[in-house]
Amino acid sequence: MTYRVCLVCMGNICRSPMAETVLRRTLADHGLDEQVAVDSAGTGGWHAGDPMDARALRTLADHGYDGSAHRARQFTSGWFDRYDLVLAMDRDNLSFLRRMAPEGVEVRLFRSFDPDAPEGAEVPDPYYGGDEGFEEVLRLVEAASDGVAKHIADEIG
Numbered sequence: 769m770t771y772r773v774c775l776v777c778m779g780n781i782c783r784s785p786m787a788e789t790v791l792r793r794t795l796a797d798h799g800l801d802e803q804v805a806v807d808s809a810g811t812g813g814w815h816a817g818d819p820m821d822a823r824a825l826r827t828l829a830d831h832g833y834d835g836s837a838h839r840a841r842q843f844t845s846g847w848f849d850r851y852d853l854v855l856a857m858d859r860d861n862l863s864f865l866r867r868m869a870p871e872g873v874e875v876r877l878f879r880s881f882d883p884d885a886p887e888g889a890e891v892p893d894p895y896y897g898g899d900e901g902f903e904e905v906l907r908l909v910e911a912a913s914d915g916v917a918k919h920i921a922d923e924i925g
Contacts, residue, residue: 780810881915
């Protein structure tokens with residue numbers, strides 16, 4: 769059985785696809801890539817079908833990641849049955865997801881898996897800023913990805 773996780777931000781062109789790309793590598797490093805499927809989506813649909821933001825792609829590539837296959841998608845309420853874990857990049861998206869989630873579905877903040885992050889820590893949206901915002905997003909998702917992988921390893925035994 770495949771454990772499935774979905775990472776969610778606003779438009780699915782910056783934060784969540786960067787986190788998806790990083791988490792896939794982290795899971796492979798933990799030997800979990802055959803047991804875990806990672807997806808990402810946005811709460812909004814205005815970028816659906818678009819590739820990742822060029823700045824996000826460039827930041828990933830500069831650090832040895834390949835996000836070129838990504839195409840943005842919109843998360844809908846019917847998707848909750850597909851996933852064992854849904855992780856939001858910020859509190860606004862977390863609230864949105866929790867409002868539509870059926871009872872018993874685990875929805876958490878992505879950074880809640882970073883042991884050094886304060887409670888309620890978010891991955892900030894870099895869209896309206898410069899390249900440094902994308903570098904910060906990469907640093908934050910890398911810091912939390914190991915914790916996500918360990919959580920999933922515990923979940924699947």
